[in-house]
Amino acid sequence: MLEESSVNETLSRHKVDVTVVEQAVRASHAALGKLQKSDGHWVFELEADATIPSEYVLLRHFLDCVDVGLEQKIAAYLRRTQGAHGGWALYTDGRFDLSASVKAYFALKMVGDDPEAPHMRRARAAILQHGGAEKSNVFTRIQLALFGEVPWDAVPVMPVELMLLPRKAFFSVWNMSYWSRAVIAPLLILAAHKPLAINPRGVRVQELFRTPPARIRKWIGGPYRSVWGRVFAYLDRAIRPLVPYVPASIHEKAIRVTIEFIEKRLSGGGLGAIYPSMANVIMVYRILGVPDDDPRVVQAWEAVQGLLVIKDHEAYCQPCVSPVWDTGLSSLAMLEASTGNRGVMPAETMTALKKAASWLRERQILDVKGDWAINTPDLRPGGWAFQYENDYYPDVDDTAVVGMLLHRIDPEENHTAIERAREWIIGMQSSNGGWGAFDIDNDLEVLNHIPFSDHGALLDPPTVDVSARCISFLSQLGHPEDREVIRRGLDYIRSEQEENGSWFGRWGTNYIYGTWSVLCALNIAGIRHDDPMVERAVAWLESVQNDDGGWGEDCASYEGAAPGVYKTSLPTQTAWATLGLMAVGRRDSEAVRRGMAYLMQEQDEQGEWHEAPYNAVGFPKVFYLRYHGYKQFFPLMALSRYRNLADSNSGQVEFGF
Numbered sequence: 001m002l003e004e005s006s007v008n009e010t011l012s013r014h015k016v017d018v019t020v021v022e023q024a025v026r027a028s029h030a031a032l033g034k035l036q037k038s039d040g041h042w043v044f045e046l047e048a049d050a051t052i053p054s055e056y057v058l059l060r061h062f063l064d065c066v067d068v069g070l071e072q073k074i075a076a077y078l079r080r081t082q083g084a085h086g087g088w089a090l091y092t093d094g095r096f097d098l099s100a101s102v103k104a105y106f107a108l109k110m111v112g113d114d115p116e117a118p119h120m121r122r123a124r125a126a127i128l129q130h131g132g133a134e135k136s137n138v139f140t141r142i143q144l145a146l147f148g149e150v151p152w153d154a155v156p157v158m159p160v161e162l163m164l165l166p167r168k169a170f171f172s173v174w175n176m177s178y179w180s181r182a183v184i185a186p187l188l189i190l191a192a193h194k195p196l197a198i199n200p201r202g203v204r205v206q207e208l209f210r211t212p213p214a215r216i217r218k219w220i221g222g223p224y225r226s227v228w229g230r231v232f233a234y235l236d237r238a239i240r241p242l243v244p245y246v247p248a249s250i251h252e253k254a255i256r257v258t259i260e261f262i263e264k265r266l267s268g269g270g271l272g273a274i275y276p277s278m279a280n281v282i283m284v285y286r287i288l289g290v291p292d293d294d295p296r297v298v299q300a301w302e303a304v305q306g307l308l309v310i311k312d313h314e315a316y317c318q319p320c321v322s323p324v325w326d327t328g329l330s331s332l333a334m335l336e337a338s339t340g341n342r343g344v345m346p347a348e349t350m351t352a353l354k355k356a357a358s359w360l361r362e363r364q365i366l367d368v369k370g371d372w373a374i375n376t377p378d379l380r381p382g383g384w385a386f387q388y389e390n391d392y393y394p395d396v397d398d399t400a401v402v403g404m405l406l407h408r409i410d411p412e413e414n415h416t417a418i419e420r421a422r423e424w425i426i427g428m429q430s431s432n433g434g435w436g437a438f439d440i441d442n443d444l445e446v447l448n449h450i451p452f453s454d455h456g457a458l459l460d461p462p463t464v465d466v467s468a469r470c471i472s473f474l475s476q477l478g479h480p481e482d483r484e485v486i487r488r489g490l491d492y493i494r495s496e497q498e499e500n501g502s503w504f505g506r507w508g509t510n511y512i513y514g515t516w517s518v519l520c521a522l523n524i525a526g527i528r529h530d531d532p533m534v535e536r537a538v539a540w541l542e543s544v545q546n547d548d549g550g551w552g553e554d555c556a557s558y559e560g561a562a563p564g565v566y567k568t569s570l571p572t573q574t575a576w577a578t579l580g581l582m583a584v585g586r587r588d589s590e591a592v593r594r595g596m597a598y599l600m601q602e603q604d605e606q607g608e609w610h611e612a613p614y615n616a617v618g619f620p621k622v623f624y625l626r627y628h629g630y631k632q633f634f635p636l637m638a639l640s641r642y643r644n645l646a647d648s649n650s651g652q653v654e655f656g657f
């Protein structure tokens with residue numbers, strides 16, 4: 001680490017000597033550059049909680065394809081991540097989560113852990129204390145049903161005939177988010193067949209239930225988020241006895257349509273390129289009698305295997321991979337570091353970035369109209385997916401980030417790709433002026449109250465952070481004809497500001513992330529820095545700065561904890577906060593100088609940063625993420641921005657990210 005006294009002395013003067021900052025930038029730039037792959041892209045680990053690794057173990061035992069060595073490494077990961085409360089949390093230092101704990105216990109017992117071992121006894125006691133496995137969420141009860149631990153009556157009724165409903169039908173899958181459609185489609189076939197896992201070791205977990213499952217008469221119940229929950233629970237009870245009487249011709253047609261839906265979207269990345277849907281597809285093929293050496297099965301299994309992170313003593317399964325996102329953000333940080341009079345090896349960096357740009361251009365989706373086209377059939381494709389391959393599900397956030405990057409690297413060489421991205425982004429704006437991640441106007445909120453959606457994340461409505469990125473992209477391009485699109489987006493953002501001055505971060509943790517995203521967009525869109533909206537946001541960011549000069553926030557803020565507060569400062573959160581403040585003219589503020597000092601003090605001798613807390617979210621209160629790359633490229637971006645603003649005649653941030 002840099003000497004603390006040197007850092008403080010350097011940053012204490014009003015006119016800062018950026019020599020120490022330059023040293024930190026160079027070290028970080030070199031460290032990040034070494035992580036670039038030979039073909040030009042970056043990819044970092046994307047870690048979730050114990051749920052996905054546990055489900056992976058259960059999948060292998062469902063299929064009877066046990067891998068003892070690999071499963072023991074996953075077991076080591078599960079044991080290490082067990083909390084002091086006896087169970088498993090959804091993020092670092094989080095509270096006990098019943099569903100994650102049930103799955104982790106089941107997986108550990110499946111690989112051979114003695115139920116009377118101390119860690120298993122503690123887990124079992126915690127599960128029973130919190131209501132037992134019968135109180136776990138829908139997806140956990142589905143896993144239990146697949147192994148015969150609960151009856152299928154424990155699962156909300158989801159007839160496969162749902163796949164026949166048109167877009168305008170209330171319960172149509174087209175009213176659900178991309179991830180919901182991708183997971184539900186194969187799940188409907190599983191629910192129709194009600195298969196039983198092979199379970200070669202005959203492992204049971206009845207000891208996790210406070211009431212034996214055979215004695216439970218009411219599985220679909222509260223707590224309800226609204227009166228609609230009670231209505232839908234009643235509807236579930238009314239429909240359930242009718243499902244067996246659906247005419248065979250309709251049922252068989254629904255199965256065919258569902259299989260067609262799945263296979264049309266299969267690729268090297270698997271269905272939807274997310275673990276739950278990929279695993280469901282593998283189980284579907286097994287119960288339909290498709291041989292394991294069938295190319296479709298081989299492809300689906302290889303996609304799942306591609307999610308594994310295997311180390312010397314541990315292993316875990318990622319929920320998905322994030323190469324496009326990581327490449328876009330890493331490249332922006334590298335580009336920022338090579339900008340200005342004090343730039344770091346600009347020629348070498350530009351060569352690396354041109355390689356990244358080429359890799360990204362090859363992955364722009366130009367000839368597949370994905371599920372988003374259901375609502376905008378006349379819109380040409382032009383986006384990027386989050387993963388290596390997921391053509392039916394490009395996302396708006398990745399597209400905006402990649403578009404900004406390509407424009408900064410070479411607007412002429414990348415002109416065609418940029419304009420196709422611009423066209424698609426504009427076409428994906430929702431009616432309220434905001435942007436969702438994957439769909440337009442995917443906001444039929446009442447669907448979040450059906451029994452299947454006990455996680456409350458069945459939809460993909462517009463969010464502030466994604467909308468901010470779209471505004472930044474369009475503003476960076478500067479087309480006069482886009483002003484009305486940008487204005488509507490700004491109106492949406494203004495309407496979403498919290499009372500304390502912050503903005504909620506849907507896809508990153510949390511209010512610091514959301515506020516940083518918005519302040520960057522407001523700046524490049526030309527909103528005055530003395531606008532009351534901006535001043536309130538700045539005041540809030542400064543109010544949650546820690547005594548050590550950094551900022552911190554963890555996932556508890558999604559669960560009612562104070563926004564923008566954590567027990568310690570974190571490099572990623574500090575980078576977001578300082579980038580947000582610098583975007584609106586506060587580069588020379590005491591808050592930003594102290595933030596820079598914190599980042600340099602926390603940097604190690606290799607030019608890297610370290611942090612354990614999770615920094616993103618899949619579904620608030622249900623599923624959280626830890627992007628391992630965030631702690632590397634965001635601090636580099638912040639330090640480089642600080643240095644570059646000193647070199648700039650105007651002292652003004654030129655870009656919206």
